[in-house]
Amino acid sequence: MASDAATALAPSSGERMTMVQALNQALAQEMERDPAILLMGEDVGPDGGVFRVTAGLIERFGDQRVLDTPLAESGIIGTAIGLCIGGFRPITEIQFMGFIYPAINQLFAHAARLRNRSRGRLSVPLVVRMPYGGGIRPPEHHSESYEAMLANTPGLKTVIPADPYDAKGLLISAIRDDDPVIFLEPKRLYRAFRQAVPEEPYTVPIGKGRVYRPGKDVTVIAYGSMVQVANAAADRAAKQEISVEVIDLRSIVPLDVEIFIESVRKTGRAVVVHEAPRTCGFGAEIVAQINERALLNLLAPVERVTGFDTIFPGAVLEDHYMPNPDRVLAAIKRTLEF
Amino acid sequence: MASDAATALAPSSGERMTMVQALNQALAQEMERDPAILLMGEDVGPDGGVFRVTAGLIERFGDQRVLDTPLAESGIIGTAIGLCIGGFRPITEIQFMGFIYPAINQLFAHAARLRNRSRGRLSVPLVVRMPYGGGIRPPEHHSESYEAMLANTPGLKTVIPADPYDAKGLLISAIRDDDPVIFLEPKRLYRAFRQAVPEEPYTVPIGKGRVYRPGKDVTVIAYGSMVQVANAAADRAAKQEISVEVIDLRSIVPLDVEIFIESVRKTGRAVVVHEAPRTCGFGAEIVAQINERALLNLLAPVERVTGFDTIFPGAVLEDHYMPNPDRVLAAIKRTLEF
């Protein structure tokens, strides 16, 4: 999946790292900087997390900073909220996004609301890291993308990096943010490719998307692991003389509306790509925004390339479910042939 | 709120009832018909539910059919799933939709998935009744509308009646359905007006919307308590010679796409109304559907009149949050003046 474009925006300096390494470095550097930061979650200690993102951190920071918790997601988020009130800045890990459901009450009814409820007296500077999305053929509940319900819940920010450089910079921004930030890690990209990542800490601002690949005929809007899929489709489209602009949203709340509206005003055509089910997925919001702000520029209906309105299937049928460059390319063409 | 239009579609025969009475009658008649039906929830027994929807049922059917449960929403939905596997058809009540979060894991990870997971061997003929939405000035968590996350979760149906007649007919359909049906009751309409409701059991099909009020200039798409708001706006628009067609979706999954697409093809203009927050709310899906199927008919951007992307406010500020006829009328005019 490591096309040239995938690393085109990376800085030239810095060690070439996987996303896992970039995340691990961000965690270590921030914990070094601020003793109020804690890590909490299932297996984040000696095991280093089931994907090894927290490897080495308990050895370095001790078991008063890195807490292996009981197996209880509501407990993790709920006690983390208490720790926030008590002056800490916990970074929690939910082992897979498929296991966030038991914590939804704490996340939506409290973390997202405490600043507002207390009229600013209390805040929840919490990060919730979760591997999300498909592509690794695991059992049920290990491939889910539940970002739409996060987007519909006021009070949360949701950030989704698409490469190692952004992963480090966005995670540092999330940690320094004074409100709860959900940080979704596209697990299929954890080790999919390497990219130069500067040694020193840096931030990538939350709420600013980026033009991942400039183009002029069609805008493809994506985030997380779908940026690579969009880019692969754009590569193929290029061979057919179709110039595709790929927008990487980077965060869905706050949403950088300007960046894709500007692009659609230019191209007149758009495709939005995500893995989550179609109905009421985040793609619908993108379509609604384009409808509201750029209707007269549209030369064709905005296409949605998404998962189906079905349960994410087992490994054997996974490829039939996941959006892939073929599907994206077909959608690009539909916008051109409309 | 009881305008003539509100009851225009009601049959002429039958006692005039509130929605609470209609629901109570539906429950009693179905429990009479099928001994596999159970009622479960907090305070559904001698108290008859905090809104009295289950009043008299424990007296009539006994405490082996009407179960006052411990105060635990995951427990209610989770044991109801077990009861389904064991051959029962439980109708559960969640006291307010704001308290569904603790049950999300059981609802989304199991109820919605068991038929698919077991490749059809097991099913979950479960009904989850929940009062939802604003308008009664209660404390926090008692006014919420979380339908968007239901719509994004494959395997569930979500039904929302807008008047007593539909409430009875849709609830009976939900009870007879062999899959899990979420039945959202617009609590501000519980006693807002009466309507003639036939004595005998009848069904209103799930997945079929209705033209609540025919018109030709603009289509307003709504569900639940917002149908009344849309209708009030249409009343006012009529005085200004604007003819509004109001569509009542009745269920959001399955969605009757045809009914509103056909309307928009005719009017060329649409407004969608819901109480839930705007970003990634169900309105976005409606806009996306119109974009995909009727883009060329659109004379103006589809307008969304929704709650803000904020926490539903306390009673003192509630009126500033809720969509009202003014807001809908303003949106209608924007589509006309575009």
Next chain:
Amino acid sequence: MPIIEVNHFTTRRLQILDPSGVVDEQLMPDLGDEALVGLLCSMLRMRTFDEKALNLQRQGRIGTFGSLRGQEAAQAGLTLNLIDEDWLVPSIREQGVLEGRGLPMHLYYSFCKGDERASQIPDGLNATPQSIPIASQLLHAAGLGMALKLRNEEAAAVGFAGDGATSEGDFHEALNFAGVFGAQTLFYIQNNGWAISVPFSQQTAAETIAQKAFAYGFEGMQVDGNDVLAVYVASRDALDHVRSGKGPYLIEALTYRMESHTTADDHTRYRPAAEVEAWRARDPISRMRTFLSRQGLWDEQQEAELVAKVSAEVEAEVEALEAMPRPPATDIFDYMFAELPATLIEQRQQLIAESRNGK
């Protein structure tokens, strides 16, 4: 020996002042006369503020409200032990504790009006706002207790909940986390017999809530929650234990909700009048009043003076309540994030425009 007894647990209940107003001399705490009288006064204050709330609600000047009547001892006995460094994590019926710790009651009343400024707890009072999703706040109390432990501070987090709350998963996770991390948390459960219309006997098959502590490997006990002296002693010892880092503690205060669940509820639909009457005989206030009168520490005149004083305070709070200007509509937006994102700025503008148009 192939059937091994691994361990055991005994559930104990403490009572010092019995319903007839007689104390157990051996268990009597070493409290001076002033403190003893203070306990009665704080219970009377709670009841007075509570009765005012009922009046205000009946007059439509505040909205729905849940009375604490009957639970004054359970709240006053604990409150006397609290220190400034402690954190209070209330549920929805702890207005007595909050009042005792200095929350201006017009804020409590305004909460019942649906004015969210009421949840902006004044500086210096370590308390979280009322938490409505049942049991969920206990995890915050566990987390706060973990924070105190991590910082080695000699203070406690007190998590409040009712008997109904013990059925929720969050009750379990909170106590379990607290046990594992040695959180400095006192879980303080007021078992008032009912969760709206569901009696305790249908909430759990366990005989007591106190015994649930055993499931989490720490201590728990029952206390007669209508006996302010027993509550005082039990919570004093539990707070000492918790503050000194010896681990969390669970107290079940056995008491009774004398009124309906809230003003929106009608308890006569589901519970026998005889039960309510039986509990009236165990009233926490008259019990303490009898005791103090017999000791010559309290008489009718003192009571009249106190009532007059508190009534004046109550009226001042009502005035303060009614002097509160309406919050601006933009409050809906202004506390959502540290910094408002662009979409919310846009929506906020829309709200302002609409409000100007007279809505």
Next chain:
Amino acid sequence: MPIIEVNHFTTRRLQILDPSGVVDEQLMPDLGDEALVGLLCSMLRMRTFDEKALNLQRQGRIGTFGSLRGQEAAQAGLTLNLIDEDWLVPSIREQGVLEGRGLPMHLYYSFCKGDERASQIPDGLNATPQSIPIASQLLHAAGLGMALKLRNEEAAAVGFAGDGATSEGDFHEALNFAGVFGAQTLFYIQNNGWAISVPFSQQTAAETIAQKAFAYGFEGMQVDGNDVLAVYVASRDALDHVRSGKGPYLIEALTYRMESHTTADDHTRYRPAAEVEAWRARDPISRMRTFLSRQGLWDEQQEAELVAKVSAEVEAEVEALEAMPRPPATDIFDYMFAELPATLIEQRQQLIAESRNGK
């Protein structure tokens, strides 16, 4: 008496066959020789199917899989007591019980391949599919036990979970509902010492899982989970109790996970080799083998014959596995609802069209 002892609970642990293969004669169940040998055979079967799975995984013929090695006694001793009417509600490591109840092992293997047809449990086997969200299935077991109780059926629902699962809120809600409704449910917890990398000591401050039953007002006990005879006796008695409507029951089987959590895990990262070795000495199979050999009920030849027989069965299952045709892509849609709604019909058509185009 003002400090009242309300009630108490003693946690008991049962062991019959000790690690050296010696039985406690007084506690020895009245099982015929055939049944005793049968227990060893079923443990050996489980281990053989398990070893095959490890091989298949290493060869890339199935995907990730969690071994039950070390837990054979905990599963075989229970299985012998099950009747057709019972319902099994497994978590993710109960392949031994399922095999013992007749689940064709090629279905289990195909589950590890990610073929969802594996979860279409064959008719006649009352079992729910593997449940991956930890502890969530215990509520289904509670609900099934309520169903049996409501119908007055003499059967039990058995809810399985691990030690880690006891921390989840659903564990609590399941046991609490079961207690309140007198559900005919046996909660069967295999405490294998670890939840992935988290040791039991960090999962809860409680010394045992068995004592958690006290929190729900019913009985619980611990059993040496590597002692197939103790497991047999404890689960026999518990199932009798449950089936006869006397209320739910909790068994904690103390055992050990000899392998990594799954084939995707590496246990050497987080646990000492010495601990694993210590448990190897308590192996459930060799213990029973020693006992039966001393009784003259088992010898090397019998073992060789059994292994040969089971190996042939295993090979047949692998053949059946590999003979399974790929499921059609449309399976993604075809079990979503009793009747497919229009949007799904549309999406299904799209999938078919795409598949035809060679994807």
